Amino acid sequence: MILKEQLISVIYQAIDEVNAVLPPDQQLEKSIHTVLFGESGKLDSLGLVNMIVTTEQKIEENFGIAITLADEKAMSQRNSPFRTVESLAEYIPQLITERQHA
Amino acid sequence: MPEQVMLITGSGKGIGKYLAEYYSAKGYRVIGCSRSEVDFKLDNYRHFCLDVSDEKKVKEMFAEINRSFGRLDILVNNAGIASMNHVLLTPLETVHKILNTNVVGTFLFCREAAKLMRKNKSGRIVNFATVATPLKLEGEAIYASSKAAVVSLTEVLARELAQFGITVNAVGPTPVKTDLIRSVPPQKIEDLIRRQAIPRLGEFRDISNVIDFFIRPESDFVTGAVIYLGGV
Incomplete structure (x- = not known):
């Protein structure tokens, strides 16, 4: 069972990596309320692509689980799971559970 | 320069096997995949057994590539299947199989490879088109259509992935002596070859020659290109 705190920490790792290539005025704060x-x-469309893919890779590196964050369900939800750091951290366990039962 | 890591799909036989041998001999670290185990051993070669349209298996393979090598420099999307049939006699299952391997497989590998390549801000993707598309070959409706989709994919991904330093190009071979054309009547092949500017069967080296061009460092300004062999 992966805890929400662990996932937030992984998302922060992704933020560090994405910030490294973002200009100073677009830097993301490491907070659960940060809007993605x-x-x-602050992210443009390419920035969001980078953030999602980097988060996928960090999950794989930290937990050994290969998931696709941008799946059809995520794209069709009224409230995007990519809206904030917290909503993303809450969405990931659903994907992991689905993958384990696939 | 660190060792270049190259992934070749459909490396179990035919053109894919030749490419695995060719690039392994050139010093590349080659990763191959096919639906079954391979009957050969090569230096610097590692094989994965999977169906290229199985997303879960494909993602697991890329995760393993990331763990083992930490990088991917070149993807050659060679895996492909064909079926010669009149459209009125083409089973739907055949259509699904061809589209899954040729289009879905190519898409999946491009997507996952680009995720890895973007870390180094560089990468080369080479897809496989076919002369059957521009020649509008009768009897190859689904195969030619699937490869037309690969051409579109190549052209659009070239634009989407340019920002990551990744080039996406395609080679369009003429018939080459492989299993893919085994069931095509010799007269059909003869007729087809006569429609080429240079009327001969393709050789494996004709294909590796184009791939060599696409993947060389100096080709970093070449993307979205489709090179058809034989002057088609």
């Missing part, structure tokens, strides 16, 4: 996607978000 949508209004008041």
